[in-house]
Amino acid sequence: MAAEHDEVPLNAIRVFVTIAREGSVTRAATALGTTQSSVSRYLAVLQEYFGTDLVQRRGRQSELTEFGRLFVNTVAEPLDTVCFTAKRMRRRSGPGANRIVVRTSLSTFAYSFLIPNPEAFSAEKGGLIVDVISSLSPPTSSDNFDVLITRYLSVIEPADDWEIYNEQLVCVGSPNHMAGKTLSTVRSMPILNITSRPDILPTWNLSAKDIKSGARYDHNYLALPAVITGRCLLVAPEITVSDLVREGVLHVIPGSRTPSGMQYRAYAVDRSDNPEIAREFCRWVARLCRRTAIREAA
Template sequence: MVKKVGVPMVAIRVFATVGRFGNFTRAAQALGITQSAVSRHVAALESLAELKLFERRGPNITFTPSGSQYYEAVRDAVSTIELATQQMVQGQKSHDRLIVRTSMPSFAMTVVVPILGVFMDSHPVKVDLITSLSAPQPQEEFDVLITRDLILHGTESWELIKEDLVCVGSPAMVAAHRAQTLYNWPLIASKSRPDAIPIWAVANDISVDRLQVGAVYDHLFLAVAAAIGGSGLLVVPRVVVREQLRNGTLILADDEPVASGATYLAFVNTHSKHVDLAREFCRWLKRMLRESEQHF
């Protein structure tokens, strides 16, 4: 029978910290323990494994082959445990974190994330942004929901902007195809917005089944990158490509935007512990989006 061995979590954490810093002294400082304690934990782990994990060279250390292999196996797990624990403690003891949830990862990445620093500079709060396409469940913790396709019933909502669609492409791609009939435009698409091309086509009195749709990408931000690279023309919410239209990496292939009928909304979770702050975030985001629209 194989003897069951307890997992020495403290020693593993110490080992991972030594590996990260490459030095016992700096690892001890980071952990808040003595250098001799670091040495004891590493020695205990080496004794348990019956393997040498480090080669000592003066104040610095290098991995043995076994140590390097073990470090690669445990370092991400240790970091994940530390981060999860920090987040749990912060969630219990801190009131200065706002959890913003969104069902629109491309909108979040291209529009919300770049301006979050502005909000945090003027408010004593850290903003955690999470994305999920599913409807929130009652037990899930968040303060604000930003969406165009979900509804949070019985709570306060803010209308951020109304969505319009544009067809864009790289300057070279637009120059090569703009004079052609729309049926011959090489379009690319996104699985996250399968409705975009049909809405645009109907507005332009085009039969969807006659369009030339090539590559399909999972998310809009991937399709935007493909359009910048010249892979084709893309029908996309204008708000997602404002910056690219400003700097000229993308230009309009069709001058007339098409109203999709969708509205981007922000909901304040009634179960939030920070309703006033969540409301202030919604008010701020609406103002930022409207000001950006005016300057576009």
């Protein structure tokens, strides 16, 4: 039996809370990235400390005892607060101290604008490494990222956020096929279908019967090679094709520029290992987008 003044077994409490949440020792071991025997040992330590069972077997299933339910209901939320606060306030000094992870739901924005530009920011920060990952799924507080850049998602945890771009759409095509053409061209040339994009046709007072439907792609970055080389059109965010237009690779059809109503935002989550760097990155992206938008409108 444990002595009355034994230290509280905090690691065992954390493991027990995980057992309660996962519903079994096996699933708790998976969630914690450890072995079942290790989880069982921690459970035994805590039960010895209390002098009573916390879990009881029901056939192949494990259930909390009344004492176990009372204890986990009391400590689970405060434990979450402790873990969250510790993560938020931690400052790394190892290899991860000069690295941030940027998550985005805007794959073409990342491909054509975000990834080609951070060299200057990295240089300012002594060679900071900017990892970029893309996902259309809503982020969770357990996902590993420092910055979220999105058009229609948001975070459900503490974060500072910046408006970085009010999206403008343009219709582009190959210069060889677009010379001298006007917006009426959209009635005679196929427009590539992008399944991740909202429908732009109503802003031009056009309906589906007014256009020719072209090939279908998941994202604009997959459609860019097709519009560059083929006799087809693409409706895309202006910021993602601005470099190609400036270099003469694509041509914007006059009169096609229109706001989509979508706003890009950048979020720096409080739990980031490098919160100040994450905020600086968001401010830097906002400035870069602002300069690009001014150049596009000129």
